[in-house]
Amino acid sequence: MKNILLLATGGTIASVEGKEGLVPGLSAEELLQYFEHTSLDVNVTCEILMNRDSTNIQPEHWGQMAEKIAQHYEQYDGFVITHGTDTLGYTSAALSYMLQGLRKPVVITGSQVPISFKKTDGKKNITDALRFACENIGGVFVVFDGRVIIGTRAVKMRTKSYDAFESINYPYVAHITGNEVHYYWKPVISEQKLQVDTRLCPDVFLLKLYPGTKPEIFDYIKTLYKGVIIESFGNGGVPFEERSLLPKIKEFSEAGIPILISTQCLEEGENLYLYEVGRKVAQYNVIVSGDMNTEAIVAKLMWALGKTTDIHEIKQIIETPIAWDLSTDWGVEE
Numbered sequence: 001m002k003n004i005l006l007l008a009t010g011g012t013i014a015s016v017e018g019k020e021g022l023v024p025g026l027s028a029e030e031l032l033q034y035f036e037h038t039s040l041d042v043n044v045t046c047e048i049l050m051n052r053d054s055t056n057i058q059p060e061h062w063g064q065m066a067e068k069i070a071q072h073y074e075q076y077d078g079f080v081i082t083h084g085t086d087t088l089g090y091t092s093a094a095l096s097y098m099l100q101g102l103r104k105p106v107v108i109t110g111s112q113v114p115i116s117f118k119k120t121d122g123k124k125n126i127t128d129a130l131r132f133a134c135e136n137i138g139g140v141f142v143v144f145d146g147r148v149i150i151g152t153r154a155v156k157m158r159t160k161s162y163d164a165f166e167s168i169n170y171p172y173v174a175h176i177t178g179n180e181v182h183y184y185w186k187p188v189i190s191e192q193k194l195q196v197d198t199r200l201c202p203d204v205f206l207l208k209l210y211p212g213t214k215p216e217i218f219d220y221i222k223t224l225y226k227g228v229i230i231e232s233f234g235n236g237g238v239p240f241e242e243r244s245l246l247p248k249i250k251e252f253s254e255a256g257i258p259i260l261i262s263t264q265c266l267e268e269g270e271n272l273y274l275y276e277v278g279r280k281v282a283q284y285n286v287i288v289s290g291d292m293n294t295e296a297i298v299a300k301l302m303w304a305l306g307k308t309t310d311i312h313e314i315k316q317i318i319e320t321p322i323a324w325d326l327s328t329d330w331g332v333e334e
């Protein structure tokens with residue numbers, strides 16, 4: 001029988017009706033009660049690590065989750081984290097960077113409707129997550145609505161429907177029906193030992209461009225942050241005519257503050273070299289995001305800045321694929 005450690009962190013799945021709306025409140029025992037584990041031959045140990053709406057999850061909490069898993073790594077065959085869906089994609093990405101060389105599954109799940117409600121996706125999601133945590137596989141995975149997604153590729157697409165998450169720019173790993181896991185592809189199990197690195201610098205700013213963004217905002221950003229992600233347009237375009245952002249990008253790059261260019265388009269990633277609006281940015285030693293999603297980029301930049309402030313080292317870390325976060329055949333340079 002497999003031994004699974006279930007770490008509860010809050011979210012809708014553990015929520016109850018409070019005076020001011022839904023609020024996480026179930027105890028470990030109450031959560032355990034709801035498992036439909038009849039067909040599952042597992043021994044589950046449940047611990048409440050925190051009880052937060054995931055909106056209130058901060059970067060420091062990712063470290064707590066990673067450390068807890070590292071601490072109990074040898075004791076259990078697999079791990080399940082129940083989590084709010086709103087920032088679940090950030091947590092799954094962060095854990096993918098913090099815990100590398102996993103030879104056991106770390107499975108994150110949640111629900112759109114509290115598990116204590118009559119009609120809920122919580123029971124299915126927990127059962128599926130426990131089922132997948134019994135697999136002989138290594139890595140961080142999101143299990144939601146019967147689908148298994150690589151931790152660095154999960155994006156919340158819907159606020160209410162059960163199929164809240166999609167795998168962006170990468171194939172789903174598997175789907176789960178009943179007690180069966182049907183694989184589309186199976187990640188190879190790492191040959192390495194578990195490497196735990198929870199160091200983070202949360203001073204990362206995410207700027208979503210829109211027509212009219214004022215360059216002066218960078219003066220303020222500079223006083224508070226050590227790295228900036230610009231969610232630019234399309235293939236990586238940044239305006240260079242009225243309200244040109246190029247002088248600020250140049251200034252940051254010369255000051256050794258990493259600027260990462262990503263795209264607001266969810267699918268297919270950026271290619272900075274395709275258009276003039278991209279190439280003009282590329283001349284300033286910016287970091288490119290390829291087809292990584294925003295959740296992964298934010299977590300990866302915080303994680304990289306936790307190790308070094310050297311802009312070249314940061315570029316190297318970000319532009320190197322980790323935990324299937326980045327495809328290597330994106331953006332052909334011409």
Ligand SMILES: NC(=O)C[C@H](N)C(=O)O
Nearest residue numbers: 011012053054084085086
């Ligand atoms: N479905 C959910 O879990 C949403 C909730 N607000 C959370 O992220 O904690």
